[in-house]
Amino acid sequence: MRLIQRPTPSPLHYLYAALGSLATVTAIVLLFTGDVERAAAAFTSVDINYLARVFLVVAVISLSGVLSYRSGIWNIGQEGQAVVGALAAVASRNALEAVALAALFSTLWILAPAVLRATAEVNEAVTTFLLSLVAIYTARYFIDGPLRDPAKKGFVVTVEAPYLDLLAAAVMYALLLAGIVALYKTRAGLTLRLLASGEEVVRYAGKSPRVYIAATLLLSGAVAGVGGAVEIMTREAGRYMTLQQVSTGFGLFGVSAAWLGGLHPLGAAAASLYIAWLYQVATNLKVMGLPALVANALVGSAMAWGLAGYVMYKYRVVWR
């Protein structure tokens, strides 16, 4: 089996991927609920606040994915950057400071992979992924040390992050989205996208590929960090981290949304809404008492379809 690049990319395949994902989900839900009525209940009962919260978090992180993959750079450490962002939020006194610090610290967090990639061609997929493991241990150090809440008695828990209204989070996301759409219209944005065609192309355009590679990674990291901060600040209760649960998994959902949305900021928004809805369906299934693994597989299958859509968009499979 080989993959052959299409002469012209075929955007229709994103639609096929979305339909395929929907078919998979329907099949899974029907299989596990066993009757149409319960399946319908699993699909239709929606808690608007919950959906909005998951959507906003996934959508912000998906922008990080778009920024990176659109330039052909593989930042897959969104989970870790989100953890760093959430830590920064916990350390802040108000929501505005939290967002600023989250962006700052997650930029610093991705600085090493960015510099290594730009100057020494070290594979950024490996470094960003490994750093997301490091992020968990770093977070545990802070949970157990400087950010520990003494009022929580013997329990090892951080202090609470400031509260962020869902509406404020939505406005912030809209600004971020508009900013990125606008960025891609500028000359710098064009160069960022050119990077996906190869470093030589950027060099030929008279720019330094190193600068743009580093900029891509730094921007991507900053946005993922903001996503982590939004996640912890919009919780209805328990806006703290515990030793046991540092990572929330939304980083990976953001990555899936970016791919499923065809690496376009608006596509990613649509895909994030879809993933948020899937997450709600998964929650409904869990509440019905179905195994949690099924629920997780739902969201996981969306990621597989997103990647498949991307591959089919660019390549044609030859079975030989």
Next chain:
Amino acid sequence: MATSRRDWLKTVASFAVGAALGAGGTYAALQSIKTAVEKTATQTSATAASPTEAPKTAAGLPVMRIHFIYVGPIGDYGWTHAHEQGRRFLQKTLCPDPKKWCIVETSYTESVPEDQAYTYIKRALSNGAHMVFTTSYGFMDGTKQAASESPDRFFAHCSGFFKTPDEWARLRNFAEYFIDLYEAYYLNGLVAGRMTKTNKLGYVAAFPKLPEIIRHMNAFLIGAREVNPNVSMEVVGIGEWYSPDKARKAATSLIEAGADVLAFTEDSPTVLQVAEEQQKAGRKVWSFSHYSDMSQYGPDAHLTGQVVNWGPLYLEMAIRAYLSWISGDLSIWSEWPPERPRDYWWSMKNAYAGYDYRKNPADIITPLNPAVPDDVKTYVEKRRREVIEGVWDPFTGPVKDIRGNVRVPDRSRLSKDDLYNMDWYVEGYVKEPA
């Protein structure tokens, strides 16, 4: 056509994801078929809070719906599995025959992320639950919030605390509960101290800085040094509740460092399995059960161990809530038991009768291995009786910490708060656990 490195990466990544999902999907399918077969209770959709509107049994008793929220998957052993056993005990006891009489209907949600407890509790309430149990520390604030918003339902949260007496007085429909195991660890320590030939003990801890685990380790070491003052103990932290790989690595390194009795606080039987492999190879290495009876994983190496049956405690709380619910008198729930209303802290003392968890559901320790000498058995039984009667506690002074400072003065004991928030290590560790 030549494929570039990056294209390769993309292709390989998509196939890897596909393969992982395929494997996960198959496992999930098998698991849920198993669950579907085991599951008999079905869910109805009434949302009434009052007993007059609730569905009735044939005997005319209203049926109270109780929902459990678990932090992990149920699996075959460990924390969530133990709570699931407790739920089944409750269901079986208060619903012996769904056709004749049955006053509870239980359901559960597994693998709920700690930050989303509130959402899941709200869902359970809108699905008609009258009472909700949440079983992870991280669920505490979400549960308290739901309790203050729904004063007509009952809530109980495992392993938390009341921040202030005011909060306790305000949340009258909310209880905290826990079953503590440090006394069982102390008895295990007595056995370990006499069984070790190298005078080196090993301990595999999920999080060596959690107060609960510090309490376990300290009690274990105090027991061992009570019968053998030459004993020292080394601790390896693995940073996860469930990670058989890391537990195996930790246990192996402890054995290589000379330890021949291994205790642990984490969610898998790996350490016991490692000890069993050593026994098979002819080396006397011992270990224990933790949380559920794990003796099947290491019949030779298994000395004893602590088990938890949440069933009796769930039964106690559910009966109080039920009586309070049907009578409309909240004090039956909120002011009892008189010594610690709505703050249940059970331990070995609540296992008054019998020394076998198979006969006495409240017992928290498994029978001793026949390889344990008789005089040790007698001594363990004596100490166990003293703990149950309340005349002895592992943390009875003088107890010194690792730096030699006296932490518990002579003939004093620790308060519940001191035990709950323990952040110091007793004498006898090789080095301070990190």
